[in-house]
Amino acid sequence: IIATQPSVRVVTLRIDGHDLSAREDETIIEVCRENKIPIPSLCWMDGLSVVGACRLCMVEVAGQNRLLAACATRVAEGMEVTTTSEKLQRYRRTLVELLFAERNHICSVCVSNGHCELQWLATTCGVDHVRMPYRNHGYAVDSTHEMFRVDHNRCVLCTRCVRVCDEIEGAHTWDIMGRGSDCQVITDLARPWGASDTCTSCGKCVQVCPTGALVKQGTSVGEMVKDQHFLPILARRRSAR
Ligand code: FES
Structure with missing residues (x-):
């Protein structure tokens, strides 16, 4: 018996103005890494399960009224993602500061x-x-x-x-x-x-x-x-x- 993989659909999305294709089972951070689009991350590691704990990878997605974790969000057809904005920079900076303040990182x-x-x-x-x-x-x-x-x-x-x-x-x-x-x-x-x-x-x-x-x-x-x-x-x- 030959096991065949279920076919995975390819979707088209836009990240920071670039039109990209991706498998529909990929997350935003995976597609960004493949296309050399930098997104800060700390808890995510390629090949390990996703916990979405650090929130550093938050991105803006058109039509969503909240930020989404790029490591925990699957891509979708027609999705429009922004990985860098003043709001995201402020948010990430605060998160990094909180991490430094919480323990001893001298x-x-x-x-x-x-x-x-x-x-x-x-x-x-x-x-x-x-x-x-x-x-x-x-x-x-x-x-x-x-x-x-x-x-x-x-x-x-x-x-x-x-x-x-x-x-x-x-x-x-x-x-x-x-x-x-x-x-x-x-x-x-x-x-x-x-x-x-x-x-x-x-x-x-x-x-x-x-x-x-x-x-x-x-x-x-x-x-x-x-x-x-x-x-x-x-x-x-x-x-x-
Ligand atoms: Fe930590 Fe996404 S990398 S929440």
Whole structure:
């Protein structure tokens, strides 16, 4: 028996004035990435499930009276999308500032300095200072794992680590605990990472972490470069769907 893939319709849409074609099962962010149209994102990662948590990818869609998350919105025939406007810039800038204010993101003493997606977002969104008061949770750093460590003070709760561990590695070591700004990523129901029975030490969580929250032990300021060698596997996973 030869299994045939159900045919997927191709739709035409307009993004920032460009007429584009896309499969109807694609999201706006996927089409933008394919066509080199930049949209800021933090929680989205090609090949992982979509959570729509960071809201940085919000775009304007004609006929909608609210902003839509590009990572969680499928394209449609005749859709008109705007990815850059003064309103969106203001919105994204505020979101990035809130992320900086919520935890400790002092780049000059971070192992990911110069290789951090949050730092890059701050640059592209024009964030050179933070207008809100800083909340310093003063979370403990878990260095119990022999190869890696987690600094919750630098976590942006994108949950990429949770999803890559669950969906790609199949270990389900990571999870989320708590509510609101008191949320934390945890390993094995809040046991220290080094005491985890499920962690395979594959390091995928470290590689997908956009900031200096998950890093290799022994790295110094600016040394933590995420090589993300398995990302093509994630991308192939999407194209096979
Ligand atoms: Fe879309 Fe985070 S990238 S909500």
